[in-house]
Amino acid sequence: MPLARRSLDKLEAHIRTCLESVGAQRMSLPCLTASSLWEKTGRLGDIGPELMKFEDRHGKKYLLAPTHEEALADLLADVGPLSYKQLPLLLYQISNKYRDEHRPKHGLLRSREFVMCDVYGAHSHVHDAAHVYQRVSTCYNQLFTRLGLNVHRVAAPSGDMGGSVSHEWQLPASAGEDTLSVCPQCQHSALEPSDTCAQCGGSTTVVNSIEVGHTFILGTKYSEPLDAHYTPSSGPTQPIVMSCYGIGITRLLAASLEALSSEKSLRWPKLIAPYTVCIIGPKEGSKEWQSHGWESICGLHDDIASATAHKGDIIIDDRHNMTIGKRLMMADRMGYPYIIVCGRSTQESPPQYEVYTSGDPSTTSVMMLTKEQLIQYINTHKHEEITNIKTTSAI
Numbered sequence: 001m002p003l004a005r006r007s008l009d010k011l012e013a014h015i016r017t018c019l020e021s022v023g024a025q026r027m028s029l030p031c032l033t034a035s036s037l038w039e040k041t042g043r044l045g046d047i048g049p050e051l052m053k054f055e056d057r058h059g060k061k062y063l064l065a066p067t068h069e070e071a072l073a074d075l076l077a078d079v080g081p082l083s084y085k086q087l088p089l090l091l092y093q094i095s096n097k098y099r100d101e102h103r104p105k106h107g108l109l110r111s112r113e114f115v116m117c118d119v120y121g122a123h124s125h126v127h128d129a130a131h132v133y134q135r136v137s138t139c140y141n142q143l144f145t146r147l148g149l150n151v152h153r154v155a156a157p158s159g160d161m162g163g164s165v166s167h168e169w170q171l172p173a174s175a176g177e178d179t180l181s182v183c184p185q186c187q188h189s190a191l192e193p194s195d196t197c198a199q200c201g202g203s204t205t206v207v208n209s210i211e212v213g214h215t216f217i218l219g220t221k222y223s224e225p226l227d228a229h230y231t232p233s234s235g236p237t238q239p240i241v242m243s244c245y246g247i248g249i250t251r252l253l254a255a256s257l258e259a260l261s262s263e264k265s266l267r268w269p270k271l272i273a274p275y276t277v278c279i280i281g282p283k284e285g286s287k288e289w290q291s292h293g294w295e296s297i298c299g300l301h302d303d304i305a306s307a308t309a310h311k312g313d314i315i316i317d318d319r320h321n322m323t324i325g326k327r328l329m330m331a332d333r334m335g336y337p338y339i340i341v342c343g344r345s346t347q348e349s350p351p352q353y354e355v356y357t358s359g360d361p362s363t364t365s366v367m368m369l370t371k372e373q374l375i376q377y378i379n380t381h382k383h384e385e386i387t388n389i390k391t392t393s394a395i
């Protein structure tokens with residue numbers, strides 16, 4: 001619905017900025033994929049039941065892709081062979097993916113149709129792949145830090161994807177179906193439940209968590225059967241070494257709400273809240289409404305919009321037939337980072353506004369500020385980020 005759509009748009013924009021900072025280029029691959037490509041790599045049989053499969057009117061078999069390693073390798077074969085000088089290549093797309101989940105549940109956490117950002121690397125050697133893998137991993141760490149999410153990168157089995165190196169990106173949350181053992185001493189985390197930290201020998205804490213991303217060095221599992229080759233500086237053509245990096249965007253949105261919210265109130269990573277500022281005017285017909293009605297509310301909106309970075313990111317709760325208290329309660333439940341209330345103190349000279357900032361649900365605090373002060377407050381807090389202490393283990 002509209003608010004979550006806004007939040008998804010913001011999340012996608014942050015992911016795009018992050019990926020383009022490491023040289024990834026956006027592209028689009030079709031959701032509709034010929035099953036024959038998946039037959040060639042052996043995955044049609046390996047993950048068969050999870051695939052949404054069907055036939056066209058001529059009896060040709062297709063599937064709605066849950067991931068695009070085959071489609072990308074087929075594309076590289078089609079335009080190739082690339083020269084080694086054209087590598088490495090980093091391509092990404094943001095699109096709907098499909099998986100015939102056995103048990104879809106928890107809304108966007110596990111659904112049959114979801115939005116994913118998938119990045120594919122094409123490299124001439126495994127050590128080139130490892131270099132790019134490290135850069136993209138660093139970029140993912142920065143993204144999660146900026147969002148204020150304590151995401152752990154943990155070594156993972158490669159499973160059906162194949163390849164040599166793989167990490168899951170896990171966000172601790174009680175609704176999670178995975179378990180993570182986290183070491184409070186050295187921050188090392190692992191997927192296998194264990195009482196003792198493999199790195200420092202300290203005792204670990206076991207928490208539920210949600211997988212929000214998965215990254216792989218794939219090797220030539222897809223390029224070999226699909227003939228995606230490159231021409232080296234000398235000698236015959238070689239299969240391209242591939243890597244891939246996926247972030248489940250809709251799942252990340254749902255997971256961050258799971259991780260940050262309470263039973264009563266939603267809390268978003270500040271950067272992706274549907275609106276950063278919510279303005280609540282007086283109740284229609286009240287004394288405050290006489291002096292601080294619709295015109296003043298719009299004036300306040302316009303002044304904040306022009307003096308901060310939040311133009312287009314401010315919502316006025318214009319249900320002025322409802323009391324301030326009721327709308328404030330609803331705004332707090334929605335979790336807008338700044339809630340500005342035009343209450344009794346707007347009668348003062350100069351008018352004072354109640355500014356509520358939502359952090360941790362238990363610590364919502366209120367300040368009385370003039371218009372100039374509240375604009376200054378929003379501006380000085382715009383770069384405020386929750387910083388997590390995280391470690392990235394070497395490949």
Ligand SMILES: [Zn+2]
Pocket residue numbers: 183184185186187188197198199200201202
């Ligand atoms: Zn440790």
